[in-house]
Amino acid sequence: MTETTRTSRRHFLKGGLIAGGAMAAGPVLASGDPAILEVQPWANQLGEGVDARPYGVPSPFENHVRRRNVEWLTADPVSSVNFTPLHELDGVITPNGLCFERHHGGIAEVDPAKYRLMINGLVDRELVFTLDDLKRFPRVNRAYFLECAANSGMEWRGAQLNGCQFTHGMIHNVLYTGVPLRTILAEAGVKTNGKWILPEGADAAAMTRSIPIEKALDDCLVAFAMNGEALRPEQGYPVRLVVPGWEGNMWIKWLRRIEVGDMPWHHREETSKYTDLFADGKARRFTWEMDAKSVITNPSPQAPILHGKGPTVLTGVAWSGRGTIKEVHVTLDGGRNWHQARIDGPSWDKSIHRFYFDFEWDGRPLLLQSRAVDSTGYVQPTKNELRAVRGENSIYHNNGIQTWHVRANGEAENVEIS
Amino acid sequence: MSRFLNLAAAAALVSVFSTAALADGLGLGRPATPEEVAAWDIDIRPDGAGLPEGSGSVFDGEEIYAERCAVCHGDFGEAVGRWPVLAGGRDTLASSRPVKTVGSYWPYLSTVWDYVHRAMPFGDAQSLTDDETYALTAYILYLNDLVDDEFELSRDNFTEVAMPNADGFFPDDRMETAVWAKREPCMTDCKASVEITGRARVLDVTPDDPTSKIRTGTATSEEAAATQTDEPAAGAATQVAAVAAPDPELVAAGKSVFRKCQACHAVGDGARHKIGPHLNGAFGRTVGTADGFTKYSKAMAAAGESGMVWDEASLTAFLQNPKATIKGTRMAFAGLRKDDDLRAIIAYLQAHPE
Numbered sequence: 083m084t085e086t087t088r089t090s091r092r093h094f095l096k097g098g099l100i101a102g103g104a105m106a107a108g109p110v111l112a113s114g115d116p117a118i119l120e121v122q123p124w125a126n127q128l129g130e131g132v133d134a135r136p137y138g139v140p141s142p143f144e145n146h147v148r149r150r151n152v153e154w155l156t157a158d159p160v161s162s163v164n165f166t167p168l169h170e171l172d173g174v175i176t177p178n179g180l181c182f183e184r185h186h187g188g189i190a191e192v193d194p195a196k197y198r199l200m201i202n203g204l205v206d207r208e209l210v211f212t213l214d215d216l217k218r219f220p221r222v223n224r225a226y227f228l229e230c231a232a233n234s235g236m237e238w239r240g241a242q243l244n245g246c247q248f249t250h251g252m253i254h255n256v257l258y259t260g261v262p263l264r265t266i267l268a269e270a271g272v273k274t275n276g277k278w279i280l281p282e283g284a285d286a287a288a289m290t291r292s293i294p295i296e297k298a299l300d301d302c303l304v305a306f307a308m309n310g311e312a313l314r315p316e317q318g319y320p321v322r323l324v325v326p327g328w329e330g331n332m333w334i335k336w337l338r339r340i341e342v343g344d345m346p347w348h349h350r351e352e353t354s355k356y357t358d359l360f361a362d363g364k365a366r367r368f369t370w371e372m373d374a375k376s377v378i379t380n381p382s383p384q385a386p387i388l389h390g391k392g393p394t395v396l397t398g399v400a401w402s403g404r405g406t407i408k409e410v411h412v413t414l415d416g417g418r419n420w421h422q423a424r425i426d427g428p429s430w431d432k433s434i435h436r437f438y439f440d441f442e443w444d445g446r447p448l449l450l451q452s453r454a455v456d457s458t459g460y461v462q463p464t465k466n467e468l469r470a471v472r473g474e475n476s477i478y479h480n481n482g483i484q485t486w487h488v489r490a491n492g493e494a495e496n497v498e499i500s
Numbered sequence: 501m502s503r504f505l506n507l508a509a510a511a512a513l514v515s516v517f518s519t520a521a522l523a524d525g526l527g528l529g530r531p532a533t534p535e536e537v538a539a540w541d542i543d544i545r546p547d548g549a550g551l552p553e554g555s556g557s558v559f560d561g562e563e564i565y566a567e568r569c570a571v572c573h574g575d576f577g578e579a580v581g582r583w584p585v586l587a588g589g590r591d592t593l594a595s596s597r598p599v600k601t602v603g604s605y606w607p608y609l610s611t612v613w614d615y616v617h618r619a620m621p622f623g624d625a626q627s628l629t630d631d632e633t634y635a636l637t638a639y640i641l642y643l644n645d646l647v648d649d650e651f652e653l654s655r656d657n658f659t660e661v662a663m664p665n666a667d668g669f670f671p672d673d674r675m676e677t678a679v680w681a682k683r684e685p686c687m688t689d690c691k692a693s694v695e696i697t698g699r700a701r702v703l704d705v706t707p708d709d710p711t712s713k714i715r716t717g718t719a720t721s722e723e724a725a726a727t728q729t730d731e732p733a734a735g736a737a738t739q740v741a742a743v744a745a746p747d748p749e750l751v752a753a754g755k756s757v758f759r760k761c762q763a764c765h766a767v768g769d770g771a772r773h774k775i776g777p778h779l780n781g782a783f784g785r786t787v788g789t790a791d792g793f794t795k796y797s798k799a800m801a802a803a804g805e806s807g808m809v810w811d812e813a814s815l816t817a818f819l820q821n822p823k824a825t826i827k828g829t830r831m832a833f834a835g836l837r838k839d840d841d842l843r844a845i846i847a848y849l850q851a852h853p854e
Contacts, residue, residue, distance in 0.1 A: 117547055135547070145726075146709070150707060150709065151707070152705075152706075152707050153707065154582075154705065156582060157572070157581050157582035157583045157775065158583075158622075158763070158764075158774055158775055159774070160622075160623075160774075163623070168621070169671060185811070186619070187619065187622075187625065198533050200536065200537070200540055201529075201532075202532060202537045202540075202541055203541075207531060208531060208532040208537055209529040209530065209531060210530055210531070210536065211528065211529040212534045215528045215529050216579060218526070218528055219526065219528065219787060240698040241698045241699055241703075242700055242703055242705060243701040243705065243706050244599060244700040244701060244706040245706060246734055248707070268525055269525040269528060269529060270525075270529075271525065273523070273555075278759070280543060282540075282543070286619070286623070286625045287618075287619045287625070288618040288619055288625065288626070290618075301847055310824075338540065339540050339541070339545065341541060343545075345545065345547075347543055347545050347614075348545070348607065348608050348610070348611055349543070349548050349611060349614055349615065350611055350614070350615040350619075353606060353607055353608060353611050354600065354602075354605060354606050354611065355667065359593060359598055359600070361594065362594055363593035363594030363598070363668065363669055364593075364668055365593075365605075365669050365670070366669070366670060366671070366672060366673065366674075367669045367670070367671065367672070368672050369672045369674065370672070373674070383700070383706075385711070405582060411685065411687070415694070416694035417690055417691060417694065418689065418690055418691055418694060419687070419688050419689065419690065420687045420688070436825070445534055449696075453685060455685065459683055460680065461682050461683065461685045462677045463682065467678070467679055467682070468679060470678070471677045471678060471679055474596070475593075475596075475598050489698075495699060495700060495701055496699070496700035497696045497697075497698060497699050498696070498697050498698040498699075499694050499695060499696055499697060500693070500694060500695040500697055
């Protein structure tokens with residue numbers, strides 16, 4: 083970041099805070115608010131007709147709401163990741179265009195007419211399905227979060243990235259339409275010695291992961307729609323695997339093949355990567371479930387408090403790969419005292435939950451944290467509790483409690499506390 | 501006619517029976533042919549299952565590696581930039597800066613063969629033959645001092661190679677740790693004092709956000725419209741056909757040579773800067789002046805300032821031996837050895853004006 087951009091950003095932020103304050107103070111003219119007193123262009127002139135936007139896009143005033151990457155993280159944007167702007171979202175569903183992306187060989191542009199799904203290995207019948215074939219199976223609708231195992235991975239050694247988009251944005255929550263994987267496996271007939279599956283992508287990384295058959299027959303889906311429309315290319319169009327609650331890397335996109343075998347394959351993405359190196363040099367492997375986690379999305383560094391003291395809405399998201407979220411606790415004083423947050427909206431299994439804590443801000447600095455408790459009774463740990471077990475070389479599976487320091491002027495910063 | 505109907509009825513009966521035979525299925529899909537399964541089922545397991553016939557030596561691997569891998573992974577597997585390090589790193593796993601390489605971390609050799617064969621070289625996946633994959637796997641072992649330079653890897657001796665970190669992994673034991681055992685969270689008076697111990701702003705590594713709207717409520721429609729049009733203008737790529745068109749056959753050959761370049765360079769419609777600049781209009785341009793590319797080495801920028809232009813002579817020299825031609829270039833490519841390849845790649849670049 084150059085000195086100039088840093089300065090201009092500060093300036094912008096400062097300007098925002100002043101303007102925000104002015105808004106909170108009410109109309110500036112004695113006679114009233116010009117937004118009311120003056121006829122606005124949209125009230126006077128006709129707008130565009132129905133065909134102007136055959137596929138709708140957000141208002142141009144929302145152009146800042148974007149996925150963003152952190153360039154220095156990876157060698158190249160082709161095998162890289164960008165981040166969901168969590169601080170700009172509400173509710174529990176992530177809009178399709180804002181779902182973070184992680185590709186290992188770029189976005190495969192698969193022609194649906196040439197799409198094939200092969201089932202082979204330890205099955206009674208090795209089969210090939212077209213996309214049309216898959217759409218003839220009975221289908222279901224389920225909302226699940228997908229979190230990259232490396233979400234918050236840059237924070238193992240301390241507070242690093244200043245914004246929940248970057249610290250927690252490798253997650254999205256989507257309503258999938260698809261066929262239970264068990265239905266498709268039954269079509270092929272899994273042999274009794276079939277204990278593992280190997281889903282494989284059609285992209286230039288030909289991504290593979292080994293998944294135990296119990297999970298495959300439990301809640302996995304072969305999905306072709308997200309939030310009501312066809313999958314987006316960057317999310318695996320036309321077909322991806324959904325592996326609820328488990329690390330995102332296993333949700334093979336552009337799914338072309340599922341092999342059934344009697345032991346795991348130990349491929350690159352489950353040995354060299356996506357294993358958790360401990361301080362003693364040994365590594366934990368096959369850490370599939372994403373443990374309970376939460377983060378306050380507003381206020382946060384990219385979403386400061388602009389309205390000054392008074393009624394304030396604190397909100398955030400919580401999720402668990404092992405079930406639902408039972409409770410979320412929020413602290414304003416760095417963990418000395420905690421309060422029950424209000425969970426609002428659907429409480430679905432392995433899906434994002436939205437929480438709120440509505441409070442009267444007295445304008446004094448805050449140390450904000452949220453703590454999730456899931457339906458198994460698991461309590462989201464602090465980062466230091468995790469480090470005590472795992473050291474700082476882990477990269478993956480950092481579900482520690484996040485702290486934001488809010489200053490008196492409403493700005494927020496990613497910090498760590500004692 | 502009645503006979504025809506009987507046949508139809510018999511056929512219907514058969515279809516009911518065959519559906520019933522698929523006890524759990526709907527009868528959707530069709531059988532995969534052995535050729536289809538062979539084409540897609542390319543995975544390898546630690547026990548060697550899936551390995552094809554074949555072999556490759558360290559000696560052969562070295563040449564393939566120099567041509568197809570060193571550009572990203574470095575001449576000795578030390579890596580260029582942030583591309584993966586392949587060699588070294590032994591005894592670093594318990595340090596504060598662990599280096600996870602094939603030699604220091606990967607538990608199974610089959611993972612190397614499988615991954616190289618399915619996903620490498622980056623940008624030209626599944627182009628290596630089985631023998632080339634054996635040779636590269638042997639060479640990566642050699643880079644890690646795990647075999648000597650006479651070594652040849654084959655399906656027969658594959659599972660005999662011992663990987664140093666084979667015992668370095670343990671299964672998920674999260675439920676047996678203190679983190680899992682915690683069950684009664686404290687709600688009041690949980691600690692006496694709180695200190696800030698670390699701050700993200702000290703590091704200053706968060707990407708700047710050019711379109712950030714920490715909302716002022718004062719953005720005008722004009723401002724909003726302006727931020728909307730920050731995509732490159734599609735019409736800007738209008739081509740000017742001034743120089744003699746290069747030989748189409750050479751251009752076609754150049755396209756395949758370019759596969760060696762495409763991990764770092766893009767060319768053609770919509771090409772953007774990657775690790776290296778996009779190469780539309782590179783032919784005929786002053787060295788080190790691709791618009792919007794900010795990662796030139798000092799050496800490359802200096803060459804441009806001294807008046808060097810990318811023409812046939814300078815490209816031939818540079819692509820034959822980049823590091824000798826412009827000392828200090830960041831381009832990690834070893835160089836093209838064949839004259840035919842050089843002529844082809846230059847024609848290919850010439851065929852892609854600005």
